[in-house]
Amino acid sequence: MKMKVLPAEKRPNRRAMIGIVCVLIFLILITLYIVGASMNELLFEPDFSQKLLPPTMKHPFGTDFLGRDMFARTIKGLSLSMFIGATASGAAAVIALIVGIVAALGKTWLDHFLNWVIDLTMGIPHTVLLILIAIATGRGITGLIIGISLTHWTGIARIIRGEVLQIRSRRYITASRKLGKSRLWVAVRHILPHMIPQFFIGLVLQFPHAIMHESGLTFLGYGMPPETPAIGIILSESMRYLSAGMWWLAFFPGAALAIVVLLIDKLGESLKLALDPASAQE
């Protein structure tokens, strides 16, 4: 539709605001990840002359019992968490997409079976299942990624299955079938494109969960090896020193993790808002 465009108002509009917020968060997270991933390991080498120092200008987050700089370790840990979170929630979302579409398009028994699997997975306490899978697949980063992706796909799968069922009953799907198109053609052409926004929103919203579980599992000792600079390990090590009043060992890494999780969650919510047609014109 052609429109006569009247002069834009001075006040920035809501959609632009959401866009700016998304880009900004994305840039912060990417920068954090790159800085952490490319960090020189010498920056958090043990230095026994600098043990258990409270925050100073030189060590903004203080140092730990081996004299390692906590700021550098936190950044490194966050980037590791983000890598695991992204990989695991990406894998979870892909599983969800496949299962959701197959469940909704396939035979009735298949749908029942997949639904049963979803219920089963959701029925077992998350952490227990996660620990079992992580141990069974050999701990470490691989174990964590497999564990998290195998326990986090159910929520998205359910949403996608529901959407597919709804779209499948639309008139244009029937029309397309009666114009001689095959089930597969209809699925790829008409149904899959509707799922893409759900897929991305689900992926981003699953991201913080994945990170929390990664840290939680590592904290409990079922995750990464103890020499890795992971947030879970940092927190678990700090437990011994908290009673001695060394608050910075837990506070800064914990707060940094919380901030990253909240940022990603905000990114997901903003994406949802921008992609949701009901609020798009406001």
Add this chain to the structure above:
Amino acid sequence: MLIEAKNIKFGYSKSKPVINGVNFAADEGERVALVGPSGCGKSTLSQILAGCLNPQSGEVLFENKPLPRKGFCPAQLIYQHPEQAINPRLRLNATLREAWTPDAVFLDEIGIAPEWLNRYPAELSGGELQRFCVARALAPQTRFIIADEMSTMLDVITQAQIWELMLRQIERRGLGLLVVTHSTELAARVCSRIVRFESLTRQGRSTAV
């Protein structure tokens, strides 16, 4: 007979059929109007005739053979709400080409402006979208058209426009037509035979116009 429905029964639950024991037949080049109170099953019957619903019992014959379940259905349904019959996420060009690729002459006759092809459904009015549904249903393989309250949601000028261009195509190609409508005036204008839905459950009696 071009299309024939024999002893059709359909319902969403086994105990309460929406329609039961319905017979209907139409010949090539015939234009039949189906009238009756709302909720009597006219729309259900049109969906069964177009193969969009499968009857619980009874059969639909097309040229004395069962209506094909797979592939292009020779009986095409045009529905009351065009915006529901078109995928909102595809450009109209793609929607049209799902059926066939009409030439410029056909598009002109059906009243589709070339620039509409690159638009999304939300950018066009109901009357404009309904032209796409008509064009899609008029694919070369189509032999019978079912129009279920096709023009009810349109204003009278658009209604007259769409019927004029559709009747021109139907006449030229000798297609069969079933019009489901609540308007007796429209039925009298468009059709050669008016059938009351109630009469279909007994022997298909009908009144000529």
Add this chain to the structure above:
Amino acid sequence: MEKKTVLNVSNLSVTFRMYSKGMRKGGLKVISNLSASVREGEILAVAGSSGSGKSLLAHAVLGILPRNAIVTGEIEYMGEALTSARLTKLRGREIALVPQSVEYLDPLMKVGKQVSDDKYAVKRAFERYKLDESVMKLFPFQLSGGMMRRVLCATAVVTGAKLIIADEPTPGMSEELAARAMKHFRDLADAGAAVMLITHDIDLALRYCDRVAVFYAGTTVETALASDFGNIDNLRHPYTKALWRAMPQNDFAPTPGTQPYAGNLPDGCLFAPRCDRVTEECTRAAPESRTLRNGEVSCIYAD
């Protein structure tokens, strides 16, 4: 005796702030110079195709336009400007809406309760619309489309409103039910209410209404008596004549072309590109509304 004008809308314009291509904000004028008035005891049918602005008129009167709408022009109720403070007081009491979409009902509340707290009044209203008493205990999703609309009609009746705005109340109803709903509007009007009936089914409206306001691309082109539609020569505007000719019981003859889109309107008279009497004069300025044979028309050549 001259009947009192209940609602008078004059020179109404509605502009939507919109996001067009990319992030830029623009304005889309969807209604310009729209006028309509309803008197006590009459049904005014507002007829026009989709996109002519007829639903927006109802929403503007009731103050329920979306937040990005800018409204100018006058809306008067009982001779006084209908301010938003006054509207809050009157809406749901003296002014009632029978909405187009069933989404206006609260999905989590039983329909009887939504119509009114006064059980006996609800019962009486439901009887008029042939709704069973048990319907009062149902939730909106349990109703069929036709039933839903009858419930919505009943809601307007129960409040005893002086002004009833019915926005496409009949689609989805069978002919008998639609006729019965129209008969109820007629009864309400005969009892003194002013009814504004917004519809694209001009055929049905003509059988029950007193006057017809014809909308085209967001403006009022003509206000005619319902009886004028008996003979094409009594109609004033070329668009109204085109409507008459397109009816199946008349010529069933379509006028070519389509209603222009808001934002892409021609200069001068909006119907000029499709009009057979068009001259250069028509494209120069939008024609003023003038009185002609007990009606109003916006066409310089109407006679």
